[in-house]
Amino acid sequence: MKLRKRLVRSYRMASLIAVIALLPLLAACSGGGSEGTPSSSASSPPPSASEPSSETPAAERDPVTLTVLAWFIGPNQALFDKFHEMYPWITIEANTNIDKAVVNNVIAGEKADLVFLDAGLSQWLSGDLLEELSPYIEKDPRIQGTVMPDGFLEAFRTGGKQWVLPYSDIPMWVVVNKEMLHKYGLEMPGNDWTYDDFLELAKQATDSAANDWGVSGMVDEFTNMLAMANGSAPNYRYMNEDRSLSLANTPAVLEDLKWSQELTTKWHVRPSDLEREKLGMQGDPVEVFLQGNSLFTLGADWNLETLKKADFEWDVLPMPVGKAKQATIHQTGLIAIPKASKYKEEAFLYLSFLFSKEAQKVMIENGSGAWVQDQELHDYYAQVPVWQGKNIDAVRRSSEICCYSPDPSVADLVTLVDTVNGPIAGMITKGGDFSSRIPAVEAYNLKAAETRKALGW
Structure with missing residues (x-):
């Protein structure tokens, strides 16, 4: 299924939701779902989410399975596989059995550690359903050390807070x-x-x-x-x-x-x-x-x-x-961490991973763009089979010019x-x-x- 068709379909399906009318319902549903939920991270994020805080070897770590709610996984599976290769104690499994909109699954209390948003943020924020990411980002050395287009992270902020990050960049x-x-x-x-x-x-x-x-x-x-x-x-x-x-x-x-x-x-x-x-x-x-x-x-x-x-x-x-x-x-797909997740540290590790050159290369191999600005990535467009014989400079320019979707x-x-x-x-x-x-x-x-x-x- 194509991303655009997927988004349009989910928008139309979600149009049955009356946002303002649902404010009290969402607040009530989310209140019981997150209060007292155990989490592998404390109320404040780990010192370095992109570098696991423990020195325990991967083979000795307790396995963790993250559940992502989404309509469609497609090329994201290659990213999940690369993440598991780098962090072998963490597996990502997808639940694509969505009830009209991803937010409904979360309200119903389904297990979710990562969510692909499909209809904006209004429903999520009115119910206080998402983990605020700014404290994690501020302490994450990988994201802090990444060169990105001017205003990139700001494009995904709402009300001065960071609730979502992109999981794809498709110019x-x-x-x-x-x-x-x-x-x-x-x-x-x-x-x-x-x-x-x-x-x-x-x-x-x-x-x-x-x-x-x-x-x-x-x-x-x-x-x-x-x-x-x-x-x-x-x-x-x-x-x-x-x-x-x-x-x-x-x-x-x-x-x-x-x-x-x-x-x-x-x-x-x-x-x-x-x-x-x-x-x-x-x-x-x-x-x-x-x-x-x-x-x-x-x-x-x-x-x-x-x-x-x-x-x-x-x-x-x-x-x-x-x-x-x-x-x-x-076309930037949006990913977030539900407040009720039991594995917030590991979930944010995946968000941080998306800013790595390894993840960005996977995106380029799929025909997407790279939001990380790096000469190695710039050169990589010419190396992937999908663009052989094509106007690679056009592909690069499309990746570099504005503008990012303001949906958040x-x-x-x-x-x-x-x-x-x-x-x-x-x-x-x-x-x-x-x-x-x-x-x-x-x-x-x-x-x-x-x-x-x-x-x-």
Whole structure:
């Protein structure tokens, strides 16, 4: 299952949860679940979580099994295996039998030492269900000694506290059908290409009579990245600087939405929904791309297995440069430690491990990015089989440019996805006046402000 589809599905499933209405319930459920729970760590974290405090040899340590709750494990299994190789007394087992949202399993009292969050933090924090990680991070020599992009850890803080860290860094990039470039006498653009270049190439490669198209898909995430690159919205999901408000009602974002919509309605480089149905181009845009008649589509590491099936030559480019900067979205999965875990020290050891070069190399081998800045890792992209023969500098640049998902500090994330961004994405390909969505944006902003106030953000 692809990460994006997994997130969308879980958001929709979780949309049944009324966040504000659940505040008392969550608080009550979590109160009994964590009080008096034994833990291998004291109330304060160990002096050095990334270096086990005891000198006891691994063979003499008591075995520990950590349970992670998640919808899907996939490439994370390789990380679990590498962690076990480095810390052989600790095993990680997955429970993927999720009750609508991961938080429900925790409320029900299921064993959990690590959780992959699937719908933001509002439900978790209202019930005081998570361990605060800042004290651990401050005393962890591995994380403290790691060079990361400016503001990286801060991007995952909420209300001044660190409840989550990333377990993946998946930058998105553009996939190019090189055979279509050759067919229309076009050249592969450089890694500093612009959105104007993107449109011009798409126009030249479109011949609807021959069923050739400039674009397959490239709707929701693409438009989000366009808004960030143009400086219209500082954050993913059209959010403002501190992620407190949606800017999807502002003139700048509305203009970006129109530009994206006109790929279908004006320039006709992307087929309409009706055309896609008639032409058999429905479904996953990357699967449609494999038909060989689309110049561009959007890609990420979860598409690489699908792209291996292509019977034509393809390559990658970073997202284009906008009016303000070059920006992609790093789909960063979020991991946290439940307060009720009996093995908090070992659980945080896994979080610390994710900042190691060994873990970062596993991510690169999978086609993901590395958030640790290190020359050895920079060079490693060229060594992994998945990128052989491809535009490796584009892959590196995609890993290095902004921006990271702000989901940890987005209040009422499910409401935002379901009532604001979802309908907007539909209008990009179906047509319509985006200003008609302004009342929904304003209603979300009001609800988000109330939630943030209730949570003390």
